[in-house]
Amino acid sequence: MRTILFILQKEFIQISRNKMMLPMIFVVPLIQLLLLVNVATMEMKHIKIFIVDNDLSTTSRQLTAKFSNSNFFVLKGYSNQIAEATASIENNKADMVLHIPKGFEKKLGKENKSELQLLYNAINGTVAGISNAYTTQIISGYNYEILPRGSGSSALQYSAGNIQIIPSFWYNPTLNYKIFMVPAILVLLVTIIGLGLSSLNIIKEKEMGNIEQINVTPIKKIHFIFGKLLPFWIIALLMMGVGLIIGIILFHTPILGSIGLLFAVASVYLLVILGFGLIISNISSTMQQAVFVVFFFMIIFIMMSGIFTPTDSMPNWAKIINYINPIAYFMKMIRMILLKGSGFKDIYQDFFMLLGYGIVVITLAVNRYKKVG
């Protein structure tokens, strides 16, 4: 026990001596939370629309007003030149063009049918799809408004929607995306600190040559490894706490579940992460190599964990890979605990999976570590 304490002491002194490292460990979470939570929004706020009105009729003006009054759209241009509109898409001034052709109103009156053209910059397919949905919704809404009332039947009768749909959004009725992102950033935080620090630490001793000095001491393998990992385990958990407090103050993150459970899950998760860090540290010979391996797996596992996109829509092979993706487990559980108030009985399966995983990885890490150079 005393040996572990000495190693711990050494590690903490080493960490606190590095003048640049310490502020980074503490400033990073703040920056990340502030930036990422604000930036990481998939909400569509303003679709920049360019309207080409060749009809110049009451109908076309009413339609234009519908768009300029909508919260989703910003009218970026209004002209009768289609070339001007396409140019505005090319240089990103507009996201879409609504083209009202000449004789639109007349045709609608005569033939009861008239066409409108919509052009989208579809490089971002999702945005284009959603913009299209909003646009057609506005247009068909307008369509119902102008239906002839005198024909004895109300407009409602034509409406195909006699299924009344009552949506409710549980846990987040205002559809605030930030609430969804805060737990994800906490996961990132714990992962980057845990994996980054642990994987680089032993390598540094290797590169500097003082691993040999440690190897010739009577310190047992297991003592050494726990002494190495414990500081990072503590720092990472501490950082999660700090991040959580920032999240509560700045973004009003709800904490519906138990904080104790959250930290229990994080502690177990860190076993896996620190174990992996140690393994990478063991098999790499230079820091550069370790950085690369860490970065490679981290970015893939983070992207696959469902941080921004639902894991449900992934192809099957990706879902299978996610069984060995520790970040996916943590991401899922932290969101369930914080946002939905899930208790231990709701997450025990994932919890034990992660615990088993952690034990396997740590055992592997200890076994792979050899005191012989």
Next chain:
Amino acid sequence: MKHFIGFLKKEFYHIFRDKRTLGILFGMPIALMMLFGYVITTEVKDARIAILDQSKDETTRKIIEKIASSGYFVIAKNLDNETQIEDCFRKGLVKEVIVFQPGFGQKLQKDKKASVHLIADASDANSANLIINYTGAIMNDFIQKENASAVLPMQIITESRMLYNPELKGVYMFVPGTMAMILVLISALLTSVSIVREKEMGTMEILLVSPLKPIQIIFGKVAPYIALSFINVITILLLSNYVFGLPVKGSLLLLLAESLLFIILSLSLGILVSSLTNNQLTAMFASILGLMLPTIILSGFIFPIENIPAWIQWLCYANPTTYFIIILKNIMLKGLGLMSVWKETLILVGMTFVLLGLSIKKFNIRLEK
């Protein structure tokens, strides 16, 4: 010159000896492209839902069938009463519960009106919104088919055209971003770490007392990374063409020239980081935070810049990657020429000069001042 070639050889040996890093260097673009091409999608697909059918009649059965066969949803559970809903969400089993009111089919026939309650787990606000929209659309479609005879007396028909990406593929969005990210990773992160390494190991001293000029040391250090970056650019372009069917619409030469410009810019960033830091760990953290993170989140790669709050937007405009991504999109996807990107190119050239000048000036030829 001979000294320089010798030094250059040493640098190449350093990289080629490390098979693991090399493997990852070349595997990275492939893995990322696969990831963004197939795995990371915001679309709704196979979303798990539960159904609480209090009516259990012909109509609800038909609607449920339609929902199940749409490809968007998988019916994971059938519930018997409302108390089970909460439990379902808490366990994370489903994303949405569809509740049909009792006597749904009858009401629809008699009163021409029946209600259905869609409850979404909005802890993921985005998906919740999409899922509710999709479910609603399927139901409306069902009704429309049921009374197909009801034609509107006056109809505005919309014809939508999706420019540049008619199939709305996600890859279009991610190829430029992936390219930028890999270039920053190799050129900035790796370069900074590799230079600081010499400092930390004490071998920088040997380089500095050698007859090599500082500029030669810098160039020799970065040359292998330029080569690697270029190979990766080509890998990404080949992949996007042959695997994802996304060819370069504009001039390939212009695209490569712009990439080279961006590589040089990233390298000068890497050199700058290396002269400001003293050990690899710090250099790495600084590059990841100061360079990688902005590249991923503040460049319009994943999140559209317009949606970002104004007080952060200026960071995006200070970020060279933002301009590089615009250039890539214009050339690759829109097929536009230099005329459309001269402003962005000029900004990148300006940034490169400033950073290059700064990093050469900051490059100390003394270890300690």
